[in-house]
Amino acid sequence: MARTxxxxxxxxxxxxxxxxxxxxxWPTQATEAIxxxxxxxxxKTTGPARKAAQYAVFAAFAxxxxxxxxxxxxxxxxxxxxxxxxxxxxxETHMWAAHSILGAVLLIVGLVLFSVKTRPKPDAR
Numbered sequence: 001m002a003r004t005x006x007x008x009x010x011x012x013x014x015x016x017x018x019x020x021x022x023x024x025x026w027p028t029q030a031t032e033a034i035x036x037x038x039x040x041x042x043x044k045t046t047g048p049a050r051k052a053a054q055y056a057v058f059a060a061f062a063x064x065x066x067x068x069x070x071x072x073x074x075x076x077x078x079x080x081x082x083x084x085x086x087x088x089x090x091x092e093t094h095m096w097a098a099h100s101i102l103g104a105v106l107l108i109v110g111l112v113l114f115s116v117k118t119r120p121k122p123d124a125r
Contacts, residue, residue: 077102 081098 074102 078095078098081101082095085094085097087094
């Protein structure tokens with residue numbers, strides 16, 4: 001215990017000398033420099049990864065909700081067509097006609113989208 005009190009006594013006498021504040025404060029400065037550098041590195045590495053993960057979650061959520069909405073829309077369209085198609089033309093059970101009409105519409109939409117897609121340019125070697 002005597003050594004600890006003599007060590008504190010020497011520290012207190014050193015504190016009166018000029019430049020002792022800079023020597024005494026160097027652990028704090030070193031710690032702040034390390035924390036600052038680690039924070040910068042973390043922001044540059046995990047920041048974009050966190051953003052990408054966040055966008056991936058949002059995209060997955062939007063795709064799942066869009067898929068459910070599309071399926072519900074298609075079911076409603078088939079049921080509406082089935083209810084409103086005339087019985088005299090298509091017979092008593094005309095579910096086949098509702099499926100055929102909706103299939104033709106979706107086929108035309110698919111063909112239009114396929115024809116307007118961008119084609120990759122051939123390599124100019």
